[in-house]
Amino acid sequence: MKTSLKYTAAFLALAAALAPIYWLVTISLKREIDQFASPPLWFSFTPTLRHYSAIFSHDAFGRYFLNSVIVSTCSTLIALALGLPAAYGLVRFPWPHDWARGIGFWILSNRMLPPIVTIIPLFLMLRELRLLNSLSGLVLVDVALNLPFVVWMMRGFIEDLPKEIEEAALLDGESRIGVLLRIVLPLVRPGLAATAVFCLIVAWNEFLFALILSQTESAMTVPVGIASHVTQYEIQWGAMSAAGVVAMLPVLIFAAAAQRYFVRGLSLGALKG
Secondary structure (H helix, E strand, O other): OHHHHHHHHHHHHHHHHHHHHHHHHHHHHHHHHHHOOOOOOOOOOOOHHHHHHHHOOOHHHHHHHHHHHHHHHHHHHHHHHHHHHHHHHHHHHHOOOOOHHHHHHHHHHHHHHOOOHHHHHHHHHHHHHOOOOHHHHHHHHHHHHHHHHHHHHHHHHHOOOOHHHHHHHOOOOHHHHHHHHHHHHHOOOOHHHHHHHHHHHHHHHOOOHHHHHHHOOOOOOOHHHOOOOOOOOOHHHHHHHHHHHHHHHHHHHHHOOHHHHHHHHHOOOOOOO
16 A cells, blocks of 8 residues: 555656646647647647747747857856865865854855845946856856855765875875875766756756846847747747757756766765764
């Protein structure tokens, strides 16, 4: 009886999670007349790829997609490159009193702020730097969003590494940078992969800053491009759904490619001796 209840609950949870995705995919394959059919056509409809061809042939969606790839990839790599040494310094370098814990909490507290409260200062700063409507400005903003998360995550992974390995390398003449690159980095690679997945998802799905800080097609990203299908005259459900399906693919592909490290990274440090 308990087993049946567990499987039933798992099936219901899976169905609830997949139902919106299934509905999104079916809407992207339906004609306009089928999208508003009553009762809804869950399975019996004639699929069409017209909406997919429309977003790539008539819209600037290809440009938006490329912008999102550039912004999310660059911001994730920069955040990891800056966050890993910062986390290593907080864990391994001596700090007076309890400064390391205080600095770590202060870094994470920046991520707790509602994004809307920082949009005006960021807009003014980027305007002074002439980085509005540019991919560089969006990359800097996404790095600022992801960097506290990277430092906090990697700090936990580095704390679980035995110090004796690093001390042995230092006794053999290795520098601190060499220890970080040759000893620590390979050992925390699963945690780094898990952190990279989360950072990529945040940067790829970021909407508010991309909407406010990019007003031209040359700098718009996929979330803003999808929202542009909601006009004052109509909501282009088919094109918007097709764009949503395409927008899901890169994150799914990256998560699947990093799945082996992702699972190890999530469980790293769960059991301590």
